[in-house]
Amino acid sequence: MLRHTRTKDRRSIAFHYDLSNDFYGLFLDPQMAYTCAYYPDEEADLEQAQRAKFDHIARKLRLKPYQTLLDIGCGWGSFVVHACKHFGVTAHGVTLSQQQADYAQEWIRREGLEDQAFVEYRDYRDLVGTTQYDRISAIGIVEHVGHRNLAQYFNGIHRLLKENGLFLNHGISRCREWRPNPGSDWISDHVFPEGEPPSLSTVITQLEDNAFEVQDVENLRRHYAKTCADWVDRLRRNRDQCLQHVDERSYRTWVLYLAMSSIYFEEGQIFLYQVLSSKRMPRFASVPLTREDIYE
Numbered sequence: 001m002l003r004h005t006r007t008k009d010r011r012s013i014a015f016h017y018d019l020s021n022d023f024y025g026l027f028l029d030p031q032m033a034y035t036c037a038y039y040p041d042e043e044a045d046l047e048q049a050q051r052a053k054f055d056h057i058a059r060k061l062r063l064k065p066y067q068t069l070l071d072i073g074c075g076w077g078s079f080v081v082h083a084c085k086h087f088g089v090t091a092h093g094v095t096l097s098q099q100q101a102d103y104a105q106e107w108i109r110r111e112g113l114e115d116q117a118f119v120e121y122r123d124y125r126d127l128v129g130t131t132q133y134d135r136i137s138a139i140g141i142v143e144h145v146g147h148r149n150l151a152q153y154f155n156g157i158h159r160l161l162k163e164n165g166l167f168l169n170h171g172i173s174r175c176r177e178w179r180p181n182p183g184s185d186w187i188s189d190h191v192f193p194e195g196e197p198p199s200l201s202t203v204i205t206q207l208e209d210n211a212f213e214v215q216d217v218e219n220l221r222r223h224y225a226k227t228c229a230d231w232v233d234r235l236r237r238n239r240d241q242c243l244q245h246v247d248e249r250s251y252r253t254w255v256l257y258l259a260m261s262s263i264y265f266e267e268g269q270i271f272l273y274q275v276l277s278s279k280r281m282p283r284f285a286s287v288p289l290t291r292e293d294i295y296e
Contacts, residue, residue, distance in 0.1 A: 020245040022245045026238040026241050027234040027235045027258075028234075029050045030047060031047075031050055031051070031054075031082065032103070033053065033054070033079075034076070034140070035170065036220050036272045037052070037053050038050075038052045038053035038223055040052050046227070046231075050078075051082075054079055054083070055086070058086070059294045059295075060166075060168055060216065060274065061276070062135075062287065062288075062293070063087040063089050063135060065089065066088065066089070066090065068089065068090050068133045068134045069083055069136070070091075070094075070127070070135070071092070071138075071139065072094060072124045072127075072157070073095060073096075073141025074100075074139075075097075075139075076107070077093055077100070077104025077105075077117070077119045079091075079137060081104075081111060081113065085111065089134075091116070094121075094123075094127065096122075097121070104119035124141070124153070127156065127160060132161065134162055134166075135166050136166075136167045136168070137168050138157070138167075138170065138171070139168075139170040141171065142172075142197070142203065143172045144194070144196075150198060150203075150206045151206060154210040158210050158211055161279060164286045165278065166215070166278050166286060166287070167278070168274060168275070169273075169274070169277070171198075171272070172224075173197050173198060173203065173270065173273050174271070175199060176199045176202075183260060187260070191253060191257045197270065200217070200273050204217075207277050212277040212278065212280060213277060213279070213281075214275060214276070215287050217276075219271055221270075225262050225263075226262075228258045228259070228261045232255060235255050235258065
């Protein structure tokens with residue numbers, strides 16, 4: 001049977017992300033960031049680390065006021081809101097979770113960003129040919145795309161990106177020799193249906209095959225191990241409140257899932273890579289000569 005059809009992807013995303021916004025809010029940070037955080041130091045808490053992650057991505061993308069940003073798989077709108085408030089861009093986010101889209105639009109309204117930001121319930125495959133953007137971010141979506149759709153995915157992003165634009169792909173990765181195992185089968189059955197994290201080499205090959213030039217690669221594996229561990233701690237602290245939104249089985253499933261994920265990242269069974277790229281062209285990409293500006 002074909003995996004990652006539009007119908008299956010919509011069902012898989014709803015299964016994972018439409019569990020309960022209130023439940024997610026009990027273990028995520030106030031920005032509802034459900035992706036790897038970036039810890040500037042060992043003492044940083046989850047909220048500080050998630051803000052640092054968004055700043056880190058924004059600096060890699062060299063976001064500036066009045067640029068247009070597309071955030072594919074935008075979740076609850078975390079990066080859309082952050083980029084608009086702190087970097088002055090005009091942002092468009094898409095997600096296949098209706099609950100996330102509704103939450104994001106309400107958040108945008110509360111922040112008074114209606115003229116600057118918009119999040120909609122939409123399949124990324126429907127965006128091709130609509131418009132072009134100065135910057136594109138994909139923070140935690142490549143795991144949902146599926147190996148058979150990667151060429152279409154990166155080709156579509158190439159078409160959506162302006163000639164001098166930048167694209168950042170932030171996603172979980174596995175080694176090329178990885179094979180399914182009881183742990184991964186359990187996660188697929190109970191938490192994360194149809195998840196297919198590609199290898200880093202696959203991502204880079206697909207980027208190159210679709211006329212991208214890779215500008216920067218960073219491994220955040222240690223950061224994701226710590227992120228998952230922080231999520232587990234918050235779940236345990238908020239157990240009674242969690243059980244007001246999900247049953248005991250679901251609660252235990254999520255504690256186990258995130259604990260397993262933390263261990264997998266700690267042991268190097270899975271990774272988190274940020275890959276910055278631009279369109280391949282004779283002119284130089286719109287990035288400085290060095291990385292110094294990222295850390296200023």
